Amino acid sequence: MPAQQPERGFPQTEYESRTESAQRMMRERQLDAMLLTTEPHVRYFSGFLTQFWQSPTRPWFLLLPATGKPIAVIPTIGVAGMRQTWIEDIRSWASPRPEDDGISLLLSTIRELPARFGRIGLTLGAESYLRMPARDYRRLEDELSTLELIDCAALMLKLCSVKSAAEIEKIRYVCELASDSFNALPGFARRGQSEREIVQALRIDLLQRGADHVPYIVSASGNGGYGDIIMGPGDRKLEDGDVLIIDTGSVYDGYYCDFDRNYAFGHAPDNARRAYETVYRSTDAGLAAARPGATTTDLWQAMWSVLEAGGATSNDVGRMGHGLGAQLTEWPSITASDNNPLEPGMVITLEPGMDCGENKMMVHEENIVITESGAKLLSKRAAAELPIVEPV
Amino acid sequence: MPAQQPERGFPQTEYESRTESAQRMMRERQLDAMLLTTEPHVRYFSGFLTQFWQSPTRPWFLLLPATGKPIAVIPTIGVAGMRQTWIEDIRSWASPRPEDDGISLLLSTIRELPARFGRIGLTLGAESYLRMPARDYRRLEDELSTLELIDCAALMLKLCSVKSAAEIEKIRYVCELASDSFNALPGFARRGQSEREIVQALRIDLLQRGADHVPYIVSASGNGGYGDIIMGPGDRKLEDGDVLIIDTGSVYDGYYCDFDRNYAFGHAPDNARRAYETVYRSTDAGLAAARPGATTTDLWQAMWSVLEAGGATSNDVGRMGHGLGAQLTEWPSITASDNNPLEPGMVITLEPGMDCGENKMMVHEENIVITESGAKLLSKRAAAELPIVEPV
Numbered sequence: 054m055p056a057q058q059p060e061r062g063f064p065q066t067e068y069e070s071r072t073e074s075a076q077r078m079m080r081e082r083q084l085d086a087m088l089l090t091t092e093p094h095v096r097y098f099s100g101f102l103t104q105f106w107q108s109p110t111r112p113w114f115l116l117l118p119a120t121g122k123p124i125a126v127i128p129t130i131g132v133a134g135m136r137q138t139w140i141e142d143i144r145s146w147a148s149p150r151p152e153d154d155g156i157s158l159l160l161s162t163i164r165e166l167p168a169r170f171g172r173i174g175l176t177l178g179a180e181s182y183l184r185m186p187a188r189d190y191r192r193l194e195d196e197l198s199t200l201e202l203i204d205c206a207a208l209m210l211k212l213c214s215v216k217s218a219a220e221i222e223k224i225r226y227v228c229e230l231a232s233d234s235f236n237a238l239p240g241f242a243r244r245g246q247s248e249r250e251i252v253q254a255l256r257i258d259l260l261q262r263g264a265d266h267v268p269y270i271v272s273a274s275g276n277g278g279y280g281d282i283i284m285g286p287g288d289r290k291l292e293d294g295d296v297l298i299i300d301t302g303s304v305y306d307g308y309y310c311d312f313d314r315n316y317a318f319g320h321a322p323d324n325a326r327r328a329y330e331t332v333y334r335s336t337d338a339g340l341a342a343a344r345p346g347a348t349t350t351d352l353w354q355a356m357w358s359v360l361e362a363g364g365a366t367s368n369d370v371g372r373m374g375h376g377l378g379a380q381l382t383e384w385p386s387i388t389a390s391d392n393n394p395l396e397p398g399m400v401i402t403l404e405p406g407m408d409c410g411e412n413k414m415m416v417h418e419e420n421i422v423i424t425e426s427g428a429k430l431l432s433k434r435a436a437a438e439l440p441i442v443e444p445v
Numbered sequence: 446m447p448a449q450q451p452e453r454g455f456p457q458t459e460y461e462s463r464t465e466s467a468q469r470m471m472r473e474r475q476l477d478a479m480l481l482t483t484e485p486h487v488r489y490f491s492g493f494l495t496q497f498w499q500s501p502t503r504p505w506f507l508l509l510p511a512t513g514k515p516i517a518v519i520p521t522i523g524v525a526g527m528r529q530t531w532i533e534d535i536r537s538w539a540s541p542r543p544e545d546d547g548i549s550l551l552l553s554t555i556r557e558l559p560a561r562f563g564r565i566g567l568t569l570g571a572e573s574y575l576r577m578p579a580r581d582y583r584r585l586e587d588e589l590s591t592l593e594l595i596d597c598a599a600l601m602l603k604l605c606s607v608k609s610a611a612e613i614e615k616i617r618y619v620c621e622l623a624s625d626s627f628n629a630l631p632g633f634a635r636r637g638q639s640e641r642e643i644v645q646a647l648r649i650d651l652l653q654r655g656a657d658h659v660p661y662i663v664s665a666s667g668n669g670g671y672g673d674i675i676m677g678p679g680d681r682k683l684e685d686g687d688v689l690i691i692d693t694g695s696v697y698d699g700y701y702c703d704f705d706r707n708y709a710f711g712h713a714p715d716n717a718r719r720a721y722e723t724v725y726r727s728t729d730a731g732l733a734a735a736r737p738g739a740t741t742t743d744l745w746q747a748m749w750s751v752l753e754a755g756g757a758t759s760n761d762v763g764r765m766g767h768g769l770g771a772q773l774t775e776w777p778s779i780t781a782s783d784n785n786p787l788e789p790g791m792v793i794t795l796e797p798g799m800d801c802g803e804n805k806m807m808v809h810e811e812n813i814v815i816t817e818s819g820a821k822l823l824s825k826r827a828a829a830e831l832p833i834v835e836p837v
Contacts (some may be wrong), residue, residue: 061680091501103663103675103676104660104661104662104675107661107694107773108772108773108774109483109572109772109773109774109777110572110774110775110778111682112574128763130675130763133672133804134673134674134675135677147763149572149778150762151570151571151572151765152571153777154571159642162692176579177578177579177580177583178578178580179541179543179546179578180467180501180502180506180543181579182501182574182575182580183572183574183575183578184577186571186572186573186598187567187568187574187582188569188571189574190579252460254650256658257649257652257653258647258651260645260649261649262651266659266660267658268496268499268624268658268660269499270493270496271493271496278507280525281526281679282523283497283523283526284494284497284526284529284628286526289507296502301797302499316485370539371503371520371521371539371541373520375502380501381499381500382502383502384499384500384502386541386543388497388541412525
């Protein structure tokens with residue numbers, strides 16, 4: 054059954070609800086406003102969805118006051134687009150203007166806001182950056198010397214980690230498209246083709262099925278396993294006994310899937326078959342452990358114990374899963390020490406991986422949503438046995 | 446004649462030459478090292494080309510000392526990939542590690558470097574940002590209190606603006622692919638189709654011709670012109686008298702084209718036809734003015750005088766062209782006041798735009814390289830008259 058395409062955009066209530074949740078958290082932290090500078094954060098509160106962020110030249114600002122709607126402080130080129138959103142207070146300057154690229158306009162806008170606590174939130178901490186010149190961040194600090202600039206990175210990570218039903222439907226849809234593409238791959242991939250040819254065919258298949266675009270699609274391959282999972286596709290040709298992994302972050306209406314699939318070519322070498330079965334069972338353990346109340350560390354432990362019993366000695370990826378949604382990877386991380394509680398509405402990947410021979414590894418990934426009753430798969434579960442392309 | 450596909454990657458001499466040029470500029474500015482944090486800058490000196498930057502979770506650092514090769518300070522997940530480059534000194538930590546995501550390793554690496562001037566460059570100024578938590582940038586400042594952190598944003602903008610012959614060949618190749626796709630569009634686009642359908646067909650055509658990916662492809666349309674050039678594609682269906690613009694930043698081997706094409710559907714309304722002719726002649730003026738010794742302001746003036754004579758009263762885009770290459774948009778900007786001298790090897794867009802009726806505009810764009818003897822087109826020049834899809 055083909056997946057039902059969710060409507061594009063969100064009703065205004067979605068943005069109202071995000072804004073109210075943020076403002077509640079801001080009151081607890083005694084913030085008069087938050088200043089946001091990155092694409093996912095500006096989009097989260099405004100609905101401003103454009104590919105134009107690909108251009109690094111101009112800074113964009115969204116101010117979320119303690120009450121009321123967000124205020125946009127943006128380059129003139131974006132005003133017509135921002136007017137299509139629910140934002141009413143839009144201030145702009147003719148950017149690029151290197152000597153003052155919006156910073157004086159931003160300062161005067163901040164000064165207009167009520168200063169009840171004298172504290173403004175900016176994303177300064179882990180898993181954040183400021184998409185603005187550091188020099189201008191300094192100028193903010195200097196000129197707003199009566200205000201304290203407070204780290205709100207963790208607040209934003211946590212807020213965005215719990216998805217609404219409408220967000221989950223978009224992620225589910227793109228997960229289903231990618232699942233169907235991955236399942237179709239053995240029908241068009243052939244021995245003798247290069248990773249690049251196969252990946253490009255899959256990319257086009259994803260677009261034809263309904264993905265808006267495919268910002269992330271990497272591959273790696275080797276006899277019985279691969280040594281890396283972030284650099285490909287390369288020009289290596291697939292031969293008998295090779296294992297190919299393809300990992301994709303495809304997008305529908307601004308929301309990502311992020312999972313991979315493995316394929317053997319010709320036949321599956323024993324080490325690869327055994328490692329595949331182990332990461333598959335590790336995922337089973339993850340699925341069983343992923344429920345509200347459990348922590349990311351519980352989840353890591355559940356998956357790692359299966360990998361270890363299966364002979365794993367190391368995992369160089371740094372974690373075994375993470376949040377996703379408006380970005381390819383989001384908070385939280387699933388690590389041995391992260392220890393963050395899982396909540397209903399969190400969308401995460403389960404990504405167990407293990408070594409399976411000299412400089413070889415096997416990595417498996419599924420996307421799930423946490424519900425009151427446990428984990429629900431968003432991706433269609435991978436085959437229980439390593440699929441074989443053109444069996445010999 | 447189909448374009449010749451340039452070889453992927455660069456010979457090591459390319460990176461040696463980039464490194465030497467940077468180190469020469471660093472000596473002039475008395476910098477002991479530069480710390481680089483963004484994808485294009487890390488790639489510029491190392492050749493590390495991966496889609497993994499789509500994941501915002503982990504910071505990556507490249508240190509360029511005053512002499513010798515760059516030093517990579519990166520998450521473990523990237524080590525296997527970085528080993529494929531010419532970089533030898535690779536230091537890594539198991540990221541994500543929120544409590545210390547590489548910053549202590551980076552600090553100890555910086556402390557090992559000779560401190561002749563006591564000055565370290567970071568990109569702090571216009572058209573830059575630090576892709577690392579602002580909190581960690583603060584920690585750098587605090588813990589390196591004997592060193593001065595100096596803005597090197599302008600140095601990097603200028604260095605990257607002049608392209609090597611090998612870089613120009615990659616840009617030329619993707620410009621040719623995109624030109625061919627744009628020229629093919631009237632063969633497959635139809636009245637009654639939506640912007641989204643047409644853009645998606647063009648995206649697939651670009652991939653089939655040989656683009657690696659299409660990170661940027663936007664559209665806008667309306668009767669006799671459009672009101673915005675960064676938000677689409679939308680679901681608006683093209684009808685008789687509409688003008689459609691599509692702008693693409695497609696990529697081959699890490700290098701972008703960035704230009705647009707306009708199409709009328711059924712027939713070309715008079716205002717659109719006249720505006721098209723004006724922006725076309727404005728581009729002619731830009732092509733004639735774009736030579737070494739002229740400045741970006743000369744270029745702006747040459748293009749604007751034609752637009753003004755043609756009835757233009759405003760341009761909301763903020764500039765009429767810009768650099769491009771490893772990014773969709775790069776320094777310099779072509780504005781009334783920018784006044785930066787053009788040099789041989791600079792790859793830029795000419796992007797004249799004008800208003801052509803109430804809230805309507807017409808924008809034209811070509812990609813060129815500056816040579817000793819003047820401008821050379823990289824895109825295949827647009828048709829001199831507004832092309833018509835399905836003429837009535």
